[in-house]
Amino acid sequence: xxxxxxxxxxxxxxxxxxxxxxxxxxxxxxxxxxxxxxxxxxxxxxxxxxxxxxxxxxxxxxxxxxxxxxxxxxxxxxxxxxxxxxxxxxxxxxxxxxxxxxxxxxxxxxxxxxxxxxxxxxxxxxxxxxxxxxxxxxxxxxxxxxxxxxxxxxxxxxxxxxxxxxxxxxxxxxxxxxxxxxxxxxxxxxxxxxxxxxxxxxxxxxxxxxxxxxxxxxxxxxxxxxxxxxxxxxxxxxxxxxxxxxxxxxxxxxxxxxxxxxxxxxxxxxxxxxxxxxxxxxxxxxxxxxxxxx
Amino acid sequence: xxxxxxxxxxxxxxxxxxxxxxxxxxxxxxxxxxxxxxxxxxxxxxxxxxxxxxxxxxxxxxxxxxxxxxxxxxxxxxxxxxxxxxxxxxxxxxxxxxxxxxxxxxxxxxxxxxxxxxxxxxxxxxxxxxxxxxxxxxxxxxxxxxxxxxxxxxxxxxxxxxxxxxxxxxxxxxxxxxxxxxxxxxxxxxxxxxxxxxxxxxxxxxxxxxxxxxxxxxxxxxxxxxxxxxxxxxxxxxxxxxxxxxxxxxxxxxxxxxxxxxxxxxxxxxxxxxxxxxxxxxxxxxxxxxxxxx
Numbered sequence: 295x296x297x298x299x300x301x302x303x304x305x306x307x308x309x310x311x312x313x314x315x316x317x318x319x320x321x322x323x324x325x326x327x328x329x330x331x332x333x334x335x336x337x338x339x340x341x342x343x344x345x346x347x348x349x350x351x352x353x354x355x356x357x358x359x360x361x362x363x364x365x366x367x368x369x370x371x372x373x374x375x376x377x378x379x380x381x382x383x384x385x386x387x388x389x390x391x392x393x394x395x396x397x398x399x400x401x402x403x404x405x406x407x408x409x410x411x412x413x414x415x416x417x418x419x420x421x422x423x424x425x426x427x428x429x430x431x432x433x434x435x436x437x438x439x440x441x442x443x444x445x446x447x448x449x450x451x452x453x454x455x456x457x458x459x460x461x462x463x464x465x466x467x468x469x470x471x472x473x474x475x476x477x478x479x480x481x482x483x484x485x486x487x488x489x490x491x492x493x494x495x496x497x498x499x500x501x502x503x504x505x506x507x508x509x510x511x512x513x514x515x516x517x518x519x520x521x522x523x524x525x526x527x528x529x530x531x532x533x534x535x536x537x538x539x540x541x542x543x544x545x546x547x548x549x550x551x552x553x554x555x556x557x558x559x560x561x562x563x564x565x566x567x568x569x570x571x572x573x574x575x576x577x578x579x580x581x582x583x584x585x586x587x588x
Numbered sequence: 589x590x591x592x593x594x595x596x597x598x599x600x601x602x603x604x605x606x607x608x609x610x611x612x613x614x615x616x617x618x619x620x621x622x623x624x625x626x627x628x629x630x631x632x633x634x635x636x637x638x639x640x641x642x643x644x645x646x647x648x649x650x651x652x653x654x655x656x657x658x659x660x661x662x663x664x665x666x667x668x669x670x671x672x673x674x675x676x677x678x679x680x681x682x683x684x685x686x687x688x689x690x691x692x693x694x695x696x697x698x699x700x701x702x703x704x705x706x707x708x709x710x711x712x713x714x715x716x717x718x719x720x721x722x723x724x725x726x727x728x729x730x731x732x733x734x735x736x737x738x739x740x741x742x743x744x745x746x747x748x749x750x751x752x753x754x755x756x757x758x759x760x761x762x763x764x765x766x767x768x769x770x771x772x773x774x775x776x777x778x779x780x781x782x783x784x785x786x787x788x789x790x791x792x793x794x795x796x797x798x799x800x801x802x803x804x805x806x807x808x809x810x811x812x813x814x815x816x817x818x819x820x821x822x823x824x825x826x827x828x829x830x831x832x833x834x835x836x837x838x839x840x841x842x843x844x845x846x847x848x849x850x851x852x853x854x855x856x857x858x859x860x861x862x863x864x865x866x867x868x869x870x871x872x873x874x875x876x877x878x879x880x881x882x
């Protein structure tokens with residue numbers, strides 16, 4: 295079974311070529327949990343580079359053996375034993391894999407599931423492929439509904455149903471509203487609309503009309519003008535729209551308006567989508583239908 | 589500091605009211621890693637219900653202490669000690685939290701980071717808030733680029749630049765192409781276009797013209813007609829479009845076309861976005877620029 299090469303290098307360029315370690319994500323399901331946790335953990339180690347490979351859907355004994363042998367080959371090839379983040383759940387899969395694999399294996403579930411069984415007083419299913427199952431169909435449908443809502447309320451496309459939003463992001467064009475809205479919908483099942491602040495709003499000196507009655511759902515994003523100018527220049531090079539003067543004007547006016555209207559906002563300049571989203575959720579204290587959240 | 593209630597109940601309704609346990613995600617960053625891993629692990633325990641609370645950005649000693657005390661209160665209130673999934677990295681934060689907290693604490697990093705330090709032969713940073721940092725700016729930009737690409741190539745909006753796609757999803761209207769494309773872009777930094785198969789294509793008996801030269805990038809989604817009819821009825825109740833006869837016709841024709849054209853496809857009926865995405869990635873063996881993947 296083929297593994298997928300993910301990444302060659304995870305650290306900034308340095309004078310000395312960093313030592314490269316090979317990392318595998320092995321799972322009986324999507325391997326997304328193994329990858330997420332491994333990215334978080336490896337972010338703590340600087341000065342190393344990683345070649346990363348995904349091995350999802352390792353759900354038979356034969357595949358577990360093959361996966362182990364592929365990883366061993368890679369170890370021989372590189373001369374350093376690979377690091378494996380495994381979320382294999384079924385004990386026969388895990389033990390077959392461990393029996394054949396010569397790598398440094400971190401078993402994410404084994405360390406957690408055992409103690410949890412004792413705490414909860416019930417045995418776990420030890421069953422394969424559950425991590426990203428649809429699960430509760432109703433919750434899942436709400437998540438899809440949130441994604442569709444967010445798509446149809448991107449960039450102020452329509453004011454219809456805006457009052458149904460859990461949150462409405464505002465800010466100047468290209469400050470990060472769209473990816474953040476989509477992440478909120480996808481990860482948290484939140485109906486996130488977004489609405490641009492444009493020069494006409496600054497001239498009128500007031501929030502777009504559509505937002506005035508629902509201000510408590512509004513959250514602002516801002517951005518450093520230098521960064522905004524770089525982003526806009528990729529879209530429309532040498533335009534007035536992308537010029538540093540215009541970017542300075544728009545971000546200054548937008549921040550003044552948000553201050554005046556008491557709209558909480560944060561700067562997206564150095565923050566990832568995940569960090570912005572988690573901050574918004576915390577600041578607005580969104581209490582959406584508890585079944586929505588994933 | 590406020591925690592965010594996430595969920596009240598995680599299991600399907602049963603005759604007997606399931607025992608409820610309280611679960612907290614505690615992190616010095618977004619708490620997304622703690623939440624992802626906890627969802628995977630708790631999926632192994634059936635017959636329990638969970639009240640879940642996020643506590644992101646616990647990045648000072650004072651907040652660590654407050655978080656612990658809030659959790660203790662909850663434990664008193666419910667009469668059962670809460671379960672905590674913690675990704676606190678800095679040892680002073682973790683030890684302060686542990687000192688005050690009476691819950692059942694699962695420290696996701698402690699169990700992993702120590703052994704990894706020995707394996708890698710270098711100390712970890714033990715630094716706060718890194719898990720979801722932007723990290724490599726170039727990689728991060730590619731991810732945003734992929735999201736923008738996917739948005740502008742949703743639902744066959746434009747044929748321009750279609751050859752730049754890493755993958756093009758095809759299938760009948762409402763079979764799950766859009767959420768899957770967005771997930772591929774968001775999670776993996778993959779440029780995923782999507783293109784609807786419509787009755788006109790079935791009458792002509794061939795793939796949409798725009799796809800004919802780039803067939804090796806095309807992947808199909810199908811869906812059970814009964815499920816499709818339910819989904820379409822939510823959009824356009826009692827329409828011909830949503831009727832079970834029409835849904836049967838369209839899915840049958842679409843599958844025949846995909847078989848004839850040798851386009852790999854899978855059914856989205858019982859699969860989550862994550863499962864579909866991981867499968868597509870594996871089947872197409874997409875080797876995008878390694879720096880793209882997150």
